[in-house]
Amino acid sequence: MIHDLHSHSTASDGVLSPQDLVARAALHGVDVLALTDHDELRGLVAAANAAVEHGIELVNGVEISVSWAGRTVHIVGLRVDPENPDLRDGLAVNRSGRMERASKMAHSLAGVGIPGTLEGARLLATNQELIGRSHFARYLVGKGYVKDVKTVFKKFLVRGKPGYVPHQWAGMAEAVAWIRRAGGVAVLAHPGRYEMGKEKLSLLMAEFKDVGGVGLEVVTGSHPPEMVPIFAAHAVHFGFYASVGSDFHAPGEGGRELGRLAPLPDRCRPIWEHW
Numbered sequence: 613m614i615h616d617l618h619s620h621s622t623a624s625d626g627v628l629s630p631q632d633l634v635a636r637a638a639l640h641g642v643d644v645l646a647l648t649d650h651d652e653l654r655g656l657v658a659a660a661n662a663a664v665e666h667g668i669e670l671v672n673g674v675e676i677s678v679s680w681a682g683r684t685v686h687i688v689g690l691r692v693d694p695e696n697p698d699l700r701d702g703l704a705v706n707r708s709g710r711m712e713r714a715s716k717m718a719h720s721l722a723g724v725g726i727p728g729t730l731e732g733a734r735l736l737a738t739n740q741e742l743i744g745r746s747h748f749a750r751y752l753v754g755k756g757y758v759k760d761v762k763t764v765f766k767k768f769l770v771r772g773k774p775g776y777v778p779h780q781w782a783g784m785a786e787a788v789a790w791i792r793r794a795g796g797v798a799v800l801a802h803p804g805r806y807e808m809g810k811e812k813l814s815l816l817m818a819e820f821k822d823v824g825g826v827g828l829e830v831v832t833g834s835h836p837p838e839m840v841p842i843f844a845a846h847a848v849h850f851g852f853y854a855s856v857g858s859d860f861h862a863p864g865e866g867g868r869e870l871g872r873l874a875p876l877p878d879r880c881r882p883i884w885e886h887w
């Protein structure tokens with residue numbers, strides 16, 4: 613059984629509609645797919661219908677943006693009830709700051725001689741409540757300012773670079789509580805991507821566990837394969853279930869393909885055994 617428990621559609625910053633995403637997952641042999649759009653649930657109904665059509669299982673998911681100790685971290689919720697009011701209201705608040713942030717990002721980019729990025733990003737975003745850095749990145753690539761999306765995230769849109777705007781997202785305990793109230797399980801996404809020292813990362817995992825988090829993404833397209841054994845050990849140490857997901861956004865954008873994931877190390881307990 614191939615599980616891919618982290619992916620994005622046009623409901624956030626992916627480029628495939630929920631239907632096309634599910635079709636592609638089925639084509640790549642995925643048996644169980646979670647759609648985990650950023651701060652958004654609106655793709656789930658269409659994805660669930662498509663999953664029935666393609667004979668695969670769709671897990672209702674979400675990826676919540678969280679501010680923790682001055683950093684942004686991502687918490688994935690799996691098997692959430694998309695109708696739960698606490699989750700829906702919380703996500704709506706998280707989304708509400710994005711347009712103002714996008715204006716500030718555009719202003720910052722204009723300051724280094726790159727005009728028109730707000731309009732550009734808006735045109736690339738299907739969901740106008742969910743304008744994010746990926747839309748800006750694709751616009752910069754499309755206009756020829758930068759050769760690819762990966763390079764954009766080295767030269768722009770990250771701390772210390774043009775286009776970066778600090779932002780206050782939900783708190784970690786808050787986000788985990790929304791997920792739990794919606795009947796879901798909370799997973800700390802791509803732990804290897806956070807630029808923090810070992811001690812701070814351990815503190816993050818300990819606090820996540822404390823507030824009710826149960827899973828750690830051990831295998832992900834968003835941290836390198838060399839980190840799998842490291843986070844497998846952390847999962848065992850902290851008593852987390854291990855999750856697996858491509859974090860797929862777009863064909864040919866440099867991220868991992870749907871379902872193309874290394875197996876979990878034997879010592880990990882897969883999160884789907886907890887369901």
Ligand code: AMP
Pocket residue numbers: 625650677743744745746761762765861
């Ligand atoms: P936002 O929620 O608007 O801050 O955008 C975050 C999104 O930007 C992530 O979910 C990724 O899709 C994308 N992103 C962040 N860092 C990178 C990176 N180094 N390479 C490619 N995409 C990235």
Ligand code: MN
Pocket residue numbers: 620625650746861
């Ligand atoms: Mn994304």
Ligand code: MN
Pocket residue numbers: 675686801802
């Ligand atoms: Mn993420």
Ligand code: MN
Pocket residue numbers: 618619620675859
């Ligand atoms: Mn993601």
